[in-house]
Amino acid sequence: MSTVDKQLETVRETIDEVVPREITISDVTYEGPELVIYTRDPKQFARNGDLVRRLASELRKRISVRPDPDVLTPPSRAEEAIRKAVPDEAEISELDFHADTGEVLIKATKPGVVIGQSGETLRKITQRVGWTPEVVRTPPIESATVQNVRNLLQQERDERRDVLERVGRQIHREPMSDDEYVRITMLGGCREVGRNAFILSTPESRVLIDCGDVPGSSQQPYLEIPEAFGAGANGIDAVVLTHAHLDHSGLVPLLFEYGYDGPIYCTEPTRDLLGLLTLDALDATTGEGHAPPYDSERVRDAIKHTITLEYGDVTDIAPDIKLTLHDAGHALGSAVTHFHIGDGLYNVAFSGDIHYDDTRLFEGATNEFPRVETLVLESTYGGRNDYQTDREDAERKLLELVRETHDRDGTVVVPSPAVGRSQELMLVLEAAMRAGDIPEMPIYLDGMIWEATAVHTTYPEFLREDLRDRIFDEADNPFLADAFEPVDGDADRAALADGEPGIVLAPDGMVTGGPVHSWLEHLAGDADSTLAMLGYQASGTLGRRIRNGWDDLPIGDGGETVSLDMRVESVDGFSGHADRQGLENFVRTMNPSPEKVLCVHGDESATQDLSSALYHDHNLRTFSPKNLETFRFV
Amino acid sequence: MSTVDKQLETVRETIDEVVPREITISDVTYEGPELVIYTRDPKQFARNGDLVRRLASELRKRISVRPDPDVLTPPSRAEEAIRKAVPDEAEISELDFHADTGEVLIKATKPGVVIGQSGETLRKITQRVGWTPEVVRTPPIESATVQNVRNLLQQERDERRDVLERVGRQIHREPMSDDEYVRITMLGGCREVGRNAFILSTPESRVLIDCGDVPGSSQQPYLEIPEAFGAGANGIDAVVLTHAHLDHSGLVPLLFEYGYDGPIYCTEPTRDLLGLLTLDALDATTGEGHAPPYDSERVRDAIKHTITLEYGDVTDIAPDIKLTLHDAGHALGSAVTHFHIGDGLYNVAFSGDIHYDDTRLFEGATNEFPRVETLVLESTYGGRNDYQTDREDAERKLLELVRETHDRDGTVVVPSPAVGRSQELMLVLEAAMRAGDIPEMPIYLDGMIWEATAVHTTYPEFLREDLRDRIFDEADNPFLADAFEPVDGDADRAALADGEPGIVLAPDGMVTGGPVHSWLEHLAGDADSTLAMLGYQASGTLGRRIRNGWDDLPIGDGGETVSLDMRVESVDGFSGHADRQGLENFVRTMNPSPEKVLCVHGDESATQDLSSALYHDHNLRTFSPKNLETFRFV
Ligand SMILES: [Zn+2]
Ligand SMILES: [Zn+2]
Numbered sequence A, B: 001m002s003t004v005d006k007q008l009e010t011v012r013e014t015i016d017e018v019v020p021r022e023i024t025i026s027d028v029t030y031e032g033p034e035l036v037i038y039t040r041d042p043k044q045f046a047r048n049g050d051l052v053r054r055l056a057s058e059l060r061k062r063i064s065v066r067p068d069p070d071v072l073t074p075p076s077r078a079e080e081a082i083r084k085a086v087p088d089e090a091e092i093s094e095l096d097f098h099a100d101t102g103e104v105l106i107k108a109t110k111p112g113v114v115i116g117q118s119g120e121t122l123r124k125i126t127q128r129v130g131w132t133p134e135v136v137r138t139p140p141i142e143s144a145t146v147q148n149v150r151n152l153l154q155q156e157r158d159e160r161r162d163v164l165e166r167v168g169r170q171i172h173r174e175p176m177s178d179d180e181y182v183r184i185t186m187l188g189g190c191r192e193v194g195r196n197a198f199i200l201s202t203p204e205s206r207v208l209i210d211c212g213d214v215p216g217s218s219q220q221p222y223l224e225i226p227e228a229f230g231a232g233a234n235g236i237d238a239v240v241l242t243h244a245h246l247d248h249s250g251l252v253p254l255l256f257e258y259g260y261d262g263p264i265y266c267t268e269p270t271r272d273l274l275g276l277l278t279l280d281a282l283d284a285t286t287g288e289g290h291a292p293p294y295d296s297e298r299v300r301d302a303i304k305h306t307i308t309l310e311y312g313d314v315t316d317i318a319p320d321i322k323l324t325l326h327d328a329g330h331a332l333g334s335a336v337t338h339f340h341i342g343d344g345l346y347n348v349a350f351s352g353d354i355h356y357d358d359t360r361l362f363e364g365a366t367n368e369f370p371r372v373e374t375l376v377l378e379s380t381y382g383g384r385n386d387y388q389t390d391r392e393d394a395e396r397k398l399l400e401l402v403r404e405t406h407d408r409d410g411t412v413v414v415p416s417p418a419v420g421r422s423q424e425l426m427l428v429l430e431a432a433m434r435a436g437d438i439p440e441m442p443i444y445l446d447g448m449i450w451e452a453t454a455v456h457t458t459y460p461e462f463l464r465e466d467l468r469d470r471i472f473d474e475a476d477n478p479f480l481a482d483a484f485e486p487v488d489g490d491a492d493r494a495a496l497a498d499g500e501p502g503i504v505l506a507p508d509g510m511v512t513g514g515p516v517h518s519w520l521e522h523l524a525g526d527a528d529s530t531l532a533m534l535g536y537q538a539s540g541t542l543g544r545r546i547r548n549g550w551d552d553l554p555i556g557d558g559g560e561t562v563s564l565d566m567r568v569e570s571v572d573g574f575s576g577h578a579d580r581q582g583l584e585n586f587v588r589t590m591n592p593s594p595e596k597v598l599c600v601h602g603d604e605s606a607t608q609d610l611s612s613a614l615y616h617d618h619n620l621r622t623f624s625p626k627n628l629e630t631f632r633f634v
């Protein structure tokens, strides 16, 4: 008998002691980080209000109770009962019964109403029909991405259950070593922006945090070294993603090409955006005639292996590591990932990308933790002069540019990443137009922007509270404003460029390619139009060169150029990244203060400037690591 | 066809161009770092004086020419011819013919005479009999260790040839990566004295430098982490040993238990002492009822995989790494190991243990190198107060102790490591006795000291020049002085302790156990006798405690003690290690000066003190690494 089976036997004994004799337990297994209890008496179980809470505190585990499939009310009768139990104002749009897990997916416009006071309605449903309800919101804008991900997970339910059971047994295995250490190995993302990847290792476990690519390059993190996948793809216990931007997650599917078969922990929106962004990158790479490092099957693998967590959930991901995600304020579902190692031994937080102040989309990044000894901190704007314009001044400047350009009958082109900054700009422009601060005109949303917006509206609980409320009110949903027009392909762009003045939001943000490049080709010669460049431009990108004054725009692959006659303006202050002040504020007000800070995710000078400033001004032990180095903490 | 085979074909073509047509080449293979050319015409080959040199410079490889076994003169006739070719004064003691390699081993009292002017006699021998002569010295004191090692290598000649051929193909494989980096991973020996082990890695190759244990403990270096053997025992290309002390080589045989099957590079005396010291440690561990981590078969494995180098030889040990050993002045055959990586990319030197000044046994450590960017430096005496007494003062003090104790009819007991310090003390005491500075009395050599001395006399070319000359002159050989008496077991000790006054040299140096402990048990109550403690005492050892004033001597395992009434004196200045001044001098006069220094092999405070002194006083980038950390240089 394996140690996990022995452990499950002990767990089973405890359950038998706590649960009243009239409730039959048919099975107890681990599924991912959860302990799942199958019962033949789900109704009585649900009636015993705090039984689950008592079990969880007794067993010190996350517990999920499911009905034994034999005891479920047949779907047709169950549907009738559910619709009767839930008030009409919830507006149920769909019911989906999964016999293998005993779950019924309830899609409704108002999930809160389905759930009821403290989950009262859900408990009533289980009591009446046996099925465990899971509630999702009917999104105000339908997202194909979200739909595809959910369909995939439903189709592959069997394989997924195998994955979860295997992962569960892995997590709950008996610790083997009596040695103690905590290390971080830098596989990428040091003294550079891109290919973020870090290994957190203990004598017991190894976790990969992020696995990104380099925008516009085929460079990868050092995945092949022994500390990473050199000892076999499954020497890694878990992959944890801070967020879905490709510099953090673009090579996650590649891990499955290498044979990885373990879990990926992230938020639900990060999982869906991972699908959206990697499939889009795949299309782009293939379109340029390059061989992509993986195919779409690997994206599906990645999604099948995802275990989603909510902010604040403390989750066992290895025998000696607990993970908690905290809001990073940078992009939809972005997280500061916090690792508690051993029983009070050590704590490490990886900031991922953060925004310190509130934005129109998100609350600022969380920097309160139970304990953190070492912080791995992004440094995009860590340089000594990387103080950005105030958000209000930035908005004023952008709106001024829009007004001036409109007066000249020109078009404003804003290169913008599809996920995050585009939605932020949509909110700024919609508010200004509604208030009459800029004239009414079309706002063209190119590339993936519209789809990315749909994903945002699917997860309003990840947005700022006031925005969340407006999204639920269809009349007031800013993303549904009339001015927004999705753009469909280059013919569309040519026609629109020659027409009325307007505003264009188009990926990508660094002008390395993508729709924004087509817009520039159409408008390059138009001195009445404006190119408004926002935020960080990585070195080597066309965006950086234009910002530095180049006025030749390359066309096609043949080395041809056209003269860029448009007005080119930089507008700082819209970045999704904390600026130098924000980074310092994040660390200064962090509670508790960390002992050590590793500055990563920035150019060499930015990481060194930030490291030396945090050392001198805030008296912390700081480092600017290099890729391929390993730091030891305990 | 493998890339190595293709490469050998090209090599073969070059050989065919350079070698005259009348000389037939029957085979060309790699054996270890050498390219071996087999010829059916060894006589003509030998006659073409600089053919080998021309080939070596054309091919840029170390070349060895061997006769095809078919063309060798039968041994009996060959022996006659060899004895005729070599002058009688060479005093040949033995001839040994190896048909498989075409080598004949010539043991002689004066190898130089066998070799002749610029190897003239050797060439003559090959011309006449076809066999390739290899000359070894008939040692003035017969060493069982050396004899056993040589017998083993002879018995296992076939397996050894397989090993060499496999290693040769490994070394000369085609480089795979176009990435560039140089890293050092600390597996042990950081902020501690013991379990030295470091991994030097590039995208192409990985080398383990040293693999030691901790004196008196079962602690091992972190061999199981992915960077070491986690990716398989043969993820390591080569093991390189600085010297045979167990804190550097005690766990080398364990590597073969783990399945390692590659080469071990070191000097010839290090190989033999490795055999002597590990087998002795094995006996001691077994004697104490502990399970040793490997058995004697693994020691034989280690010796079979050894490739010995001379100081100054530049040797390819991996596609992108060249190794050179330099005299470290610390122990017989001890080496500073210098690694040249890539084609001028980077240079790293590991000091191993060093002694900066000349001693009676050795010249001081070499610190001239073609290039060195990073130095990994021992710090045993790196602490701010670790300045040791002058060698001359130390000798005066020791001799004074000997005289005083002799006057009281007592015995002086000197705990002393068998290899190195004991021979140094023998030279001091022999010289003093010969000069009449101390009275004539027996000098007892306990444990392995006599055998270790025999190994020293086998390799006089590794000793100081004046000592070398005296060893060859039997009448003047200091190690053959009448006063020296090997001790045989505890009955012998009891009798000797009760008898005449004398001097005892007994392992081990830190009084953790071994013969010295028996002597103390016999003499503990004798207030007329003296315990003279020399040099470094590691923390946690009995030696450290006695030095700190403890006067209870533990007896047996039961927790019993006897009172230590002997006079206890410390005599600094006899260490085989450079003191703080020596370490600073080594770095200060190093040519060229290194850019970075990693201070290892010392207590935490010693490594930190030395690191900070070298930074402040010599303006170097310095570090005091921790075990399990990885540094990147390029
Ligand atoms: Zn990001
Ligand atoms: Zn799988």
Ligand SMILES: [Zn+2]
Binding pocket: A245, A247, A248, A353, A601
């Ligand atoms: Zn990023």
Ligand SMILES: [Zn+2]
Binding pocket: B243, B245, B330, B331, B353
């Ligand atoms: Zn040593």
Ligand SMILES: [Zn+2]
Binding pocket: B245, B247, B248, B353, B601
């Ligand atoms: Zn040592």
